[in-house]
Amino acid sequence: MLRAAHTRTLLDVLSLPTAPFVEGRVHAYIEDFCRKLRRVTAAHDRAGNILMRYRGDSRRIRRPVCLSAHTDHPGFVAERMIAPGRLRATWRGGVRPVYFRGARVRFLVGNEWVRGRVRSVRTGGRGATRRVETADVDVRRPVPAGAIGMWDLPDARIRNGRVYARGCDDLAGVAAMLCCLETLSRRKARTEAYFLFTRAEEVGFVGAMAACRQRTVPERCLVVTVETSSQLRDARMGDGPILRVGDKATTYFSAATSYCQAIADAVGKRDRTFAYQRKLMDGGTCESTVYCQFGYEATGLCLALGNYHNMNLRTGRIGAEYVDLADFANLVKWFVALTTTRDPYTGTHTALRTRLRKIEREHATLLRKTRNAVVPAADRS
Ligand SMILES: [Zn+2]
Structure with a gap:
């Protein structure tokens, strides 16, 4: 399909x-x-x-x-190598901190992925607004600053x-x-x-x-x-x-x-x-x-x-x-x-209005004729 x-x-x-x-x-x-x-x-x-x-x-x-x-x-951007085999990366996006624990990640270097694993994270905010700001990642090869990082998924x-x-x-x-x-x-x-x-x-x-x-x-x-x-x-x-x-x-x-x-x-x-x-x-x-x-x-x-x-x-x-x-x-x-479509947008509820008007017209007479049945005699005018 x-x-x-x-x-x-x-x-x-x-x-x-x-x-x-x-x-x-x-x-x-x-x-x-x-x-x-x-x-x-x-x-x-x-x-x-x-x-x-x-x-x-x-x-x-x-x-x-x-x-x-x-x-x-949501993903990472490589900041710098802070030690041999250890990358610091900035995290951007909404993923709860608990998901980072030991997670496998990958960074794009040239046209190849360099794999790694999250070692630790730094968070900001508190409670429900606590967010990961940076992650330290064990990587197999040096990763240059600015490299894109994603979760290690196929x-x-x-x-x-x-x-x-x-x-x-x-x-x-x-x-x-x-x-x-x-x-x-x-x-x-x-x-x-x-x-x-x-x-x-x-x-x-x-x-x-x-x-x-x-x-x-x-x-x-x-x-x-x-x-x-x-x-x-x-x-x-x-x-x-x-x-x-x-x-x-x-x-x-x-x-x-x-x-x-x-x-x-x-x-x-x-x-x-x-x-x-x-x-x-x-x-x-x-x-x-x-x-x-x-x-x-x-x-x-x-x-x-x-x-x-x-x-x-x-x-x-x-x-x-x-x-x-x-x-x-x-x-x-x-x-x-x-x-x-040949029916361009007009910014109004054209079709809905037409439908409502039709219903109104259909029932107008009945509405008027049955009025006496529900309005007390004293209020009739
Ligand atoms: Zn989103």
Whole structure:
């Protein structure tokens, strides 16, 4: 159900090394991928975010869609060798300190991984906010400053309809956007759409905030953030990609959310394999909150994620993140529908209003006629 080329893209992207502020490998892949696509042009803002623009003809869409995903994943950056065989590395991202104990890690030196094991960590904050700041790692070879470090997990692989990787958050979102770009370009779709790839989300939406300040995304866009989000009891993987009405901090722009839902309903009508969910994913906060705070009309879609931030709650140890392949395939379909629909976004609840008006008209007479049955005689006028 997922095109072979899209499976390849997904596996490629999920195997790329990345961490907050060192997203260069992912960005190089995105640039390279899009250079081969017709009708796609790249722009960069001063924060290093990439904005890809697809333009299929000269027709300008009044309110085009801009999809957005972040290119980092919680990880390490090498600081310096503090003794022979001992590296100090900075940690960036949200993983609970207990998971670092004796964990195996790997650092990218040139094009090779150098493996190591966490010996000790330094933390800051207290209680629930206690966070790892640096880790001392036993390594087999010297690791130069600036090298990317990740958990020592294998490259992405598919097993039982799921894809397991060092990081799905948010590389699966990145891959889905690339699959959408490829589809638009291959079909010569007559549309206009934007694709923003942001940096340093895991330390607090730093890339997205810079993009907002610089107005990297045209203000007329409907911004749809794509994330992977820890699966919840009632938001399970395999039940379809999720229309995210909000997160831990805010609820998103209501008309934008409804619009994505109407598009999904239309896809579902013509494609029996399509499924989606609509949920409040309040496990964490996502970039949509930032876009809304900066005045964009934004909402979010996400994939239910297993082993969020590599924390396997069952074993208490580091594990591969995973998402469902059918969910991913349906997310790509949703993106393509959003970016090619003939029913452009208007910023209002047009369909909902029409439906409400219809109900009102249908029952107006009955409502008036039965009024005497419920209003006491003394109050009638
Ligand atoms: Zn994350």
